Every structure is written in structure tokens, then in C-alpha cells.
Amino acid sequence: MVSNRLDSGEHLTGNTTMSESLREDMEEPEIIFIGAGINSLGAALAVAKEGWRVLVFDRNRTPGGAVRTMELTLPGFRHDIEAMNLSLFAGSPFYAEHREALAEKGLDLVVAEHSFGSLAADGRFLGIGTDLEANLRAIARFSKADAKAWKAWRTDYDRCSSVLFQILGSPAVRSGPLELVFGRNGDLPPNVATPLRGILLDSLRANLGRRFQSDVVQALIAAWAMHLDYAPDVPGGCWMPFLETNGDERNGIPIARGGSGNMIRAIVELVREHGGSVVNNQTVEQILFDKGRAADVRLAGGRELRSSCGVVASPASRPRRW
Secondary structure: OOOOOOOOOOOOOOOOOOOHHHHHHOOOOOEEEEOOEHHHHHHHHHHHHOOOOEEEEOOOOOOEOOOOEEEOOOOOOEEEOOOOOOHHHHOOHHHHHHHHHHHHOOOOEEEEOEEEEEEOOOOOEEEEEOOHHHHHHHHHOOOHHHHHHHHHHHHHHHHHHHHHHHHHOOOOOOOOOHHHHHOOOOOOOHHHHHHHHHHHHOOHHHHHHHHOOOHHHHHHHHHHHHHHOOOOOOOOOOHHHHHHHHHHHHHOEEEEOOOOHHHHHHHHHHHHHOOOEEEOOOOEEEEEEEOOEEEEEEEOOOOEEEOOOEEEEOOOOOOEEO
16 A cells, blocks of 8 residues: 655655764765755766765755645645646656665656646636647637647647657767757758747747747646746747647656645655765855865855765755855
């Protein structure tokens, strides 16, 4: 039976402050991670599995960063107050590698087949699920031309998505990610290069305005860009809605049974299982450098800890440099 634990905080706050035993065990970790968001925890797990001694600090009461599940209204009612949609996580190499181990820790992903929608000003609703024909009928009630345009939107995704995922999965380079596609190694056929340029460079208003007639259909797609703070006229705002709407229509939206906090709880348990430590309620105020190398951290209150190999900082607001 899958556990429906309250949230990541309920089961992770105990004994995660800087206890005397932790001070002794982690006197000199090999790598210190600052921030216990999903990216930091995933990296810490990968390193811990290789036998490195890792220590993760987070200033909050619970780990997870923008992935948290909390009881906010009535007793027993759990709410994902930030990240809920786990599509990118579910499709990631990280999840493929750790799926069984995470399941053993209680992570169970379920799929919402009716995944997103939008209300029109006149009270009508446009919803998208995993049934393409039903979606086309729903869109046609707003614009028959847009039902046809939706098919083109899907076709462009089938042509371009593999290249777009290659960009998103590539390390940053000095020349910028577009060099990967449109530079000397980017011999793409026109039916890929043309729509992909629009997805990567256009604003939402420009790209969606060319494709769709109905304001409701445009808003349905454009809303996904707001998750990454792309306003309608910001260049490059199309890639997230392009991936999200197409991916969700094909696969639905994976969500964690019991809340997204269960994903964080499971990863933290794996980090600890491999000898790492995740410590909450500890603020790293400074990263200290030794001969140009990030070597130590200074916690609020003045305590300093040295790492023998390095410091990895991944919080939204970085600590001050020495």
C-alpha cells in the first residue's frame, strides 16, 4: 500500500538541525550543497551513490524548494502549494534510473488525463485531455480554423521536439544554445528549422497570433509560459507552452499520489541511505574561498565547515561571497 504521508516536512524535520553527532560525522564532507531543491538533491544523490561524502544545507524548515506539499485548510487535506506537474521529472533520465528505488520509498505517480483548460469571459470552458478527437471538437466550438491549426501545432512538435529536447539537455556553451541548431552543425530541413526558429525566438503574441484565431485558444496555450515568467511580448516565450501542451495531450500530467512533497521525501531518504546528510534550518551566509577554490561555508551564527572537494550552490538567492 502506498503511503499518503502528510508532506515532506512532516517526516524530514526531525533531527535535521546541526546535532552534535552530525557535527562529528560531517566534520569534513567532500562536497557541500547549498539549497535542498530538486536539482540539488538529485545531484547530491548522484554523487553520494558514487561514494562521496555529501552534506546538503537548506535554510527552510523542510527540503524541496519550490516542491512542497502542506496541510493548509482542513486537517488531512494536502495541497501542493507550488510545483504539482511532474511531467519533466517523470520523463527524465533521473527518474528512469531511480524509478524502482523511489517507488520503494513510497513515490507513486498517477496520470491526470484531463490535464489543463481555460475559462472564456462568456463562461465557456475549453479543456484538453488525452483524447485528440475530443480536443479538436472542443477547439472547433471556439474556432474551426483553430482545430486545423492545432493539428499543425502537433505536427510541428513531432518534427521539432527531438531537437528541442537536445537543446534543453545540452550543457551551456559560450556561443549560446541556438548555435547547436542553427550553427555549422545545424543542417536541419526547412520543415524543422522554420517552426523551431519561431518557437525559440518569437514572443507568445507573435507566434500564437499567427497560428490561432481565437483569443481563448491562444490564452489556453500562453498560460503555460507564465510558469516561467514569460510575458506575452517577451522573445523566446513559446518553447514551454509548445512542449507542455503537446506533451500533456499525448501523455497526461503525472502527479505524485499524496502530493509532490512525497517525491522530495523519497529522494532525501535515498540520499541518506547512501551516506549523505540533508540538514534543514541552517542558513549558509557565505562561501569561503581558498586559493580561488570554493572550499568552506560559513553558517548563520558563525560556524564554518570545510569541504575537501568543493561547494555547489543552487539556491534561488545565492549566499554572499567572501
